[in-house]
Amino acid sequence: NCIQMMRDRLKANAIPIQLPIGKEDHFEGIIDLVEMKAYFYKDDLGIQIDEGDIPQNMKELADEYHVKLLEAVADHDDELMMMYLEGEDIPKEQLKQAIRKATINVDMVPVTCGSSYKNKGVQKLLDCVVDYMPSPLDVPPITGLHPEDEEDEHEELVRHSDDNEPLSALAFKIVTDPYVGKLAFFRVYSGKMESGSYVLNSTKGKRERIGRILQMHANHRQEITTAYAGDIAAAVGLKFTATGDTLCDEAHPIILESMEFPEPVINVAIEPKTKVGQEKMAVALQKLAEEDPTFRVSTNHETGQTIIAGMGELHLEIIVDRLLREFKVEANVGKPQVSYKETIRKAAKAEGKFIRQSGGRGQYGHCWIEIEPIKTGDYEFENAIVGGVIPREYIPAVDAGIRDAMNTGVIAGYQVIDIKAKLFDGSYHDVDSSEMAFKIAGSMAFKEAMKRAEPVLLEPIMKVEVTTPEEYMGDVIGDLNSRRGRIEGMEARSGAQVISAFVPLSEMFGYATDLRSRSQGRAVYSMQFDHYSEIPKSVQEQIANTGNPR
Incomplete structure (x- = not known):
């Protein structure tokens, strides 16, 4: 049961607020347990939706889950509890308010159903986001520092989610768009941002002009003149802004938060397959580096090679794939090299x-x-x-x-x-x-x-977390030990074991394939850079002689 798995594995109080009508190829619609109505989807685009009564064969199941929903919500709302115990009808709006209050307090997690592929249930999901999730007014005001006091951290400034307060916004993503050039996604925390206005990039200490403001949708964009507190939009025309920069009112400067990006731990040599692609590749890599602060491009002055560096094998594979898909540059890539330190x-x-x-x-x-x-x-x-x-x-x-x-x-x-x-x-x-x-x-x-x-070599150590069925745990631990891994702990999560370990990055190449073969494809892992650690003497000698630990 999917709901029970959420409760067991995620330790969440998962409560269904919808039920599916049919399943797989015969998934026809959903039952809204708050409104106690059925919604039938008549096409594969989710455009034609008919509202109707709950099918007779599902009436009993819907009533059962409606009662479970009322009981779950009443546990966190005294007024609703009294109405429920006295058998009164609970107004739809009051039930929604109680669900919203319990959701914001993380007392319950509403569960919806649908199919994104066929665009079924997506509309009701978005309604639930509006109805039950916290708005910018429900979270504490954002705090920041005055740019001149950032290092000393003397003066903490507060910005409330209010259109009348001074502007403060955070650029959280940079994207290169083939039509408009550099797009800076930002979230407005206070005040409002208007197209054509000038703002201060307090992180860089530069004045920026907001050219156009676009509201981004899945497959189209809409130009707007003003972004208000709480809005997320994208700006065209910013020259100096990078990921993590603060944009604010020139008269009221503030730095919201400084993002710290880890140093890359893996690098490979890259070259275009044709001479014609040389210039295109250089431009494309520069644009990708602007978008992703953890991705670096450099030139090896001894060999003349272009070196790209990132946070792991998969990271660099995606970069090379994007070169081909978005910039039409075919490239040859060398073997991954670990960024050791001394x-x-x-x-x-x-x-x-x-x-x-x-x-x-x-x-x-x-x-x-x-x-x-x-x-x-x-x-x-x-x-x-x-x-x-x-x-x-x-x-x-x-x-x-x-x-x-x-x-x-x-x-x-x-x-x-x-x-x-x-x-x-x-x-x-x-x-x-x-x-x-x-x-x-x-x-x-x-x-x-x-x-x-007494110089020594240091190697990047990754924090690895492997989730595996219990029957493969011995093989997985043995494999991690053979890779010079240090097991930190194990935790049971409903039939699966989560193994935490520290493993040298040089030993993790090709691990995804090995893990799949050892667990019949049922184990998964994640890893992130943690720290640098001294390399054993025998491995250090191999690297010093060949540049490769294997």
């Missing part, structure tokens, strides 16, 4: 000295640095120079040299993270010293210090 285990000091004499003015840069591991996931630089042994204007050059060197580590050439560098000594030449010389000296010192600081 770091150090202990502190170390090293000297970097760059001296060149070439007849005229030479080059002289000399510095001593100390590096140590930190846990912030970033890079810190400390200037501990005293007495002017290195002039102040050359300090940023040493920092820049270290940053450049961190892009290619000493083990396998991967990016270095979690390091603090301290510049504490050095020397200079009045004539020969230059920023370039100190930049090279900083880079040399870092490379040497890292070799002495």
Whole structure:
């Protein structure tokens, strides 16, 4: 029973408010248990709908479920409970209000039925969304920060869902449209947005002009002049806005929420199948990167290849598929490569000295640095120079040299993270010293210090959740263990087991196929990036030698 599965697996108080008339090929309509009427669909487009009495052969079943609905709602409404116990007729509007109150409080979950393929029941579902789901007025007002106080988080600003308040809206999706160009989907939290007006992108600190505002429907769009509080629409003409940016009134700036997007963990080389597709592919990839903040495009300067990076195999497969479907670009894709990182285990000091004499003015840069591991996931630089042994204007050059060197580590050439560098000594030449010389000296010192600081490779670890029937649990756990996985826990969910584990991304390639074959297609999994962790020595040596853990 579908309703019982909802209760068991989702732990939801699922209450049907509709019943289907017929099933599968003979699905003819639905019975509305609130209005106690039947709706019959006469075509496959859901356009011709006849309202009528409940069929005689379903009258008894409809009455039974109507009573169950009344009992479920009465449990959460005292006035309705009294009317029900005294046998009074409950007005339809009062019943709807009670269902809405219980739904918003998550005391019950109304269940509807229908067929989206044949467009049956969809109309009543949308009516239920309007009747029972919370409106913007039913949720707490949105809070944000003043752009100038965002880092300190001093001043918390509140915006109520009111057309008369200052404008605040969040751009939550960017889409490239073949007809109008860049479309920015946004939700208005307060105030109103008008086409032709100017707004402030407080995230970027840029002024934007709202060209046109479109109300998007499934297969068509409607141009509107104003979007009010609570509305979701799309704007044409925004130049600087990206996913997660706040659009607001210039006189009342606010930043609603800053979205943090994880760094990509997997990358592949991509090239067009024809020379003609080279330019088209570059434009298409740029547009896709604008839409998706977790998708990155770069060029490998050593090989000249175009590299695309994302959150997993499936993510990149969809990108390549979209290149073909939407931009008509056929591409060859290389094997997936994991984005490893490098770091150090202990502190170390090293000297970097760059001296060149070439007849005229030479080059002289000399510095001593100390590096140590930190846990912030970033890079810190400390200037501990005293007495002017290195002039102040050359300090940023040493920092820049270290940053450049961190892009290619000493083990396998991967990016270095979690390091603090301290510049504490050095020397200079009045004539020969230059920023370039100190930049090279900083880079040399870092490379040497890292070799002495017990460098290690880090690999991305994914949080994996596998839902499998109980009879395949042993095979699934054994397979995860063979992939260097660490089982975190298991939870029973009505005949199925949910296994949580941490598994290195490099071991998860092709896992979907393996899981299907081990469970006869009945197990499913999801995974997301969690953290970086040190690689075992034996695997590290393989990667350092071949660039591939397998």
